[in-house]
Amino acid sequence: MPVNEGSVDRLVRVIVGLVIIVVLAVFLHGENKWWAVVGLVPLITGITGFCGLYTLLGIKPAR
Secondary structure, three states: OOOOOOHHHHHHHHHHHHHHHHHHHHHOOHHHHHHHHHHHHHHHHHHHOOOHHHHHHOOOOOO
């Protein structure tokens, strides 16, 4: 997979993913804690540098 995200985009995605995971894991109770996995999407795309939606939409990283 080619990298199709810029460095700032990747950093923001990692931070947002971590914040989503922590906030939802802390504030949701019981069976609702599984919603914290939603934060994995921006976290994984930020770590790998590949966003499938960017490919579908033809968005190129700013260099």
